Amino acid sequence: MKKKRISITDIAYALHVTPSTVSRALNGGGKVSEKKRLEIIALAKELGYRPNPIAKSLLENKTHTIGLIIPEFTHHFYSRMLAGIESVTSKAGYQLLICTSNENQNQEIKSTLTLLDARVDGILATISKMNDKFEHLQEVLDSGTPLVLVDRFSEEIETPYVISDDFKGAFSAVEYLCQNGCRNILHIKGPDNLSTTFNRFMGYKEALRKHEIELNEHLILEGSDPDLFEKITSCMKNHPLDGAFTYSDYLAFEIYKVASELKIPIPEQLSVIGYADEPISTYINPTLSTVNQQPFEMGVLGAKYLLNRIHDPTIAMETSRVETKLILRESCRNLNN
Amino acid sequence: MKKKRISITDIAYALHVTPSTVSRALNGGGKVSEKKRLEIIALAKELGYRPNPIAKSLLENKTHTIGLIIPEFTHHFYSRMLAGIESVTSKAGYQLLICTSNENQNQEIKSTLTLLDARVDGILATISKMNDKFEHLQEVLDSGTPLVLVDRFSEEIETPYVISDDFKGAFSAVEYLCQNGCRNILHIKGPDNLSTTFNRFMGYKEALRKHEIELNEHLILEGSDPDLFEKITSCMKNHPLDGAFTYSDYLAFEIYKVASELKIPIPEQLSVIGYADEPISTYINPTLSTVNQQPFEMGVLGAKYLLNRIHDPTIAMETSRVETKLILRESCRNLNN
DNA sequence: ATTGCTTGGTCAAACGTTTGACCAACATTC
DNA sequence: GAATGTTGGTCAAACGTTTGACCAAGCAAT
Numbered sequence: 001m002k003k004k005r006i007s008i009t010d011i012a013y014a015l016h017v018t019p020s021t022v023s024r025a026l027n028g029g030g031k032v033s034e035k036k037r038l039e040i041i042a043l044a045k046e047l048g049y050r051p052n053p054i055a056k057s058l059l060e061n062k063t064h065t066i067g068l069i070i071p072e073f074t075h076h077f078y079s080r081m082l083a084g085i086e087s088v089t090s091k092a093g094y095q096l097l098i099c100t101s102n103e104n105q106n107q108e109i110k111s112t113l114t115l116l117d118a119r120v121d122g123i124l125a126t127i128s129k130m131n132d133k134f135e136h137l138q139e140v141l142d143s144g145t146p147l148v149l150v151d152r153f154s155e156e157i158e159t160p161y162v163i164s165d166d167f168k169g170a171f172s173a174v175e176y177l178c179q180n181g182c183r184n185i186l187h188i189k190g191p192d193n194l195s196t197t198f199n200r201f202m203g204y205k206e207a208l209r210k211h212e213i214e215l216n217e218h219l220i221l222e223g224s225d226p227d228l229f230e231k232i233t234s235c236m237k238n239h240p241l242d243g244a245f246t247y248s249d250y251l252a253f254e255i256y257k258v259a260s261e262l263k264i265p266i267p268e269q270l271s272v273i274g275y276a277d278e279p280i281s282t283y284i285n286p287t288l289s290t291v292n293q294q295p296f297e298m299g300v301l302g303a304k305y306l307l308n309r310i311h312d313p314t315i316a317m318e319t320s321r322v323e324t325k326l327i328l329r330e331s332c333r334n335l336n337n
Numbered sequence: 338m339k340k341k342r343i344s345i346t347d348i349a350y351a352l353h354v355t356p357s358t359v360s361r362a363l364n365g366g367g368k369v370s371e372k373k374r375l376e377i378i379a380l381a382k383e384l385g386y387r388p389n390p391i392a393k394s395l396l397e398n399k400t401h402t403i404g405l406i407i408p409e410f411t412h413h414f415y416s417r418m419l420a421g422i423e424s425v426t427s428k429a430g431y432q433l434l435i436c437t438s439n440e441n442q443n444q445e446i447k448s449t450l451t452l453l454d455a456r457v458d459g460i461l462a463t464i465s466k467m468n469d470k471f472e473h474l475q476e477v478l479d480s481g482t483p484l485v486l487v488d489r490f491s492e493e494i495e496t497p498y499v500i501s502d503d504f505k506g507a508f509s510a511v512e513y514l515c516q517n518g519c520r521n522i523l524h525i526k527g528p529d530n531l532s533t534t535f536n537r538f539m540g541y542k543e544a545l546r547k548h549e550i551e552l553n554e555h556l557i558l559e560g561s562d563p564d565l566f567e568k569i570t571s572c573m574k575n576h577p578l579d580g581a582f583t584y585s586d587y588l589a590f591e592i593y594k595v596a597s598e599l600k601i602p603i604p605e606q607l608s609v610i611g612y613a614d615e616p617i618s619t620y621i622n623p624t625l626s627t628v629n630q631q632p633f634e635m636g637v638l639g640a641k642y643l644l645n646r647i648h649d650p651t652i653a654m655e656t657s658r659v660e661t662k663l664i665l666r667e668s669c670r671n672l673n674n
Numbered sequence: 675a676t677t678g679c680t681t682g683g684t685c686a687a688a689c690g691t692t693t694g695a696c697c698a699a700c701a702t703t704c
Numbered sequence: 705g706a707a708t709g710t711t712g713g714t715c716a717a718a719c720g721t722t723t724g725a726c727c728a729a730g731c732a733a734t
Contacts, residue, residue: 002398002399002458002480002482003480003481004398007720009720009721017683017684018683018685019720020684020686020721020723021682021684023721023723024722032682033682033683036682036683051720052456052719052720052721053455053456054456054719054720054721055395055689055722056722057391057689058689058721059688059721060689060721061341063391073417073419073423074417074420079416080410080411083410083411083437086435086437090436095434096435097432098433099433100420116387117388118390119342119389119391121339143339144340253620279617280616283590344689344691345690345691354713355715356690356692357691357693357715357716358712358714360691364692367711368712368713369712369713370712389690389691391691392689392690392692392719393690394719395690395719396690396691396692397719
């Protein structure tokens with residue numbers, strides 16, 4: 001029941017000229033008298049003519065659409081990233097075609113195929129957690145479709161990427177703890193196989209090394225451990241903990257729970273720093289110090305890199321490790337005041 | 338630099354048949370010998386042929402794409418709604434084209450035009466807050482493009498919609514407070530001009546009326562008041578408050594802050610219920626009772642209505658007022674246990 | 675009068691696909 | 705031997721747009 005939109009040929013017919021002339025009048029390609037040009041433009045306006053981008057796409061082999069593959073929408077990080085992406089693509093006149101992978105590799109592969117089928121001009125992807133296959137991404141590259149990876153990347157796939165500087169982010173957090181008197185710092189790690197988990201852990205280790213604190217294996221826990229609460233509890237009981245750095249703000253909250261149970265005051269006896277600057281960090285008590293990854297900016301950058309690549313595929317690969325910001329709130333002791 | 342994808346004519350040429358034959362072989366339209374059919378299918382597979390949906394769109398005047406206009410991504414409500422929408426559209430084989438309005442009417446109008454230009458098969462929209470013009474939406478309808486409004490709607494525009502039952506949601510929350518001994522219940526209202534603000538307020542009033550509690554104007558505050566904290570404080574000091582119902586979880590948190598300042602224990606002395614079931618509600622202390630609006634389900638429903646309309650535009654208009662769920666957590670007294 | 679240039683157009687192909695109309699070859703029926 | 709039906713195809717139009725090639729008319733220069 002969709003109404004037929006008026007086309008260039010309709011205008012041509014009405015004015016007894018050919019579609020070519022109408023096209024040139026509307027796009028300013030010359031070869032049309034001033035009088036006809038005005039006539040055509042007037043009629044086009046009157047009839048509410050709007051060019052059909054589908055026809056143009058077919059001809060130009062371009063869709064002015066970019067595809068996005070994102071694990072999910074609900075984490076604050078991704079919605080901010082999405083907002084950043086949207087802000088630049090919409091300004092550049094590009095449409096955004098969105099697919100979710102649900103952190104599921106098969107769905108990611110399917111989404112990739114869908115976007116390729118849709119002939120998007122480029123793809124922006126955050127690869128899913130448990131990714132061990134990369135053929136589908138290689139296929140994107142092979143097809144000549146520009147690809148930019150955001151947030152997570154793999155060395156297996158040679159393409160521009162924008163990631164957060166997890167190492168430095170973790171390092172700055174743990175160094176702050178060290179500088180403010182912490183010597184026994186717990187770390188709760190993130191999901192296995194994720195470069196972010198690894199890099200944050202490395203940042204933790206490096207900060208300890210720099211401040212000549214020996215690494216204590218007992219102070220390192222796995223966030224995915226089903227007995228995490230008990231593990232934290234026994235860790236707190238058996239070690240003179242004075243600091244904690246966790247892979248996420250949610251894991252930091254687990255520490256809050258145990259500390260509350262054991263009546264260990266934060267920050268007086270235990271300084272805590274989380275990661276990601278989720279909204280909850282300003283609402284829990286005490287407010288949580290954390291590491292902000294600037295997801296909006298990451299999205300902006302990723303989208304820009306992609307557009308650059310679309311406009312000139314021979315351009316040198318642009319990659320960024322986005323700086324993090326240490327956000328200090330009530331959960332940390334500060335020796336200086 | 339995008340590689341040319343292999344087309345139906347390439348296959349036709351290689352096999353010395355016409356494109357028509359290839360098309361029929363691939364789509365099973367008969368008129369092709371079994372032998373040729375298998376040959377064609379084999380070659381298509383070998384060459385990695387994938388049909389070009391752009392060409393099909395041009396022919397069919399359908400894009401298998403639905404447009405989404407959403408105010409923003411960062412509120413949990415919208416990201417859940419988006420997830421719900423995506424879950425049904427992707428299953429139905431539809432692409433999702435996303436635009437944000439940033440709660441800005443001009444941008445909403447622009448987005449609408451963009452989607453119409455893109456020839457989407459239907460539009461799903463959450464109209465922006467300060468909406469007083471509806472011509473653009475009427476234009477969508479006039480163009481014959483199915484439109485479904487989600488979360489917010491206007492009587493000016495006659496189309497299917499899915500909204501949350503704010504009245505009942507508020508009513509159930511306030512009634513719960515009444516049933517559990519509260520007689521002096523504070524209400525903090527939402528933004529002006531929003532039907533949700535009005536309806537939640539009406540629900541509040543109706544619950545009081547039903548439980549024969551007289552409405553006290555002094556117990557009703559504006560969430561947008563810059564001196565909200567002070568207003569709440571003086572309200573708590575001057576009235577024997579025993580309950581509070583707020584337009585949002587964030588406003589409920591303001592009450593937490595004041596209560597903490599005044600050393601009023603929640604829920605022992607004051608029961609609090611928020612609205613929206615934002616993630617923070619399970620992380621603040623005590624955990625916050627709230628009203629869940631089932632945004633995921635709203636998205637699912639909206640998308641389904643739209644798809645139904647796309648498949649049969651003459652179908653009767655489907656609208657829903659989605660039930661809310663009262664989520665009881667630690668912030669409310671319960672007389673029964 | 676011939677050549678050459680400019681202006682203002684038209685024509686046709688192209689993009690990839692589908693589909694109704696047509697058609698030749700062959701088999702069947704009377 | 706003529707009419708009819710079936711099988712396995714081809715042809716061309718259509719969707720809306722752009723664009724290179726062509727062309728006629730008018731004019732100026734030789």
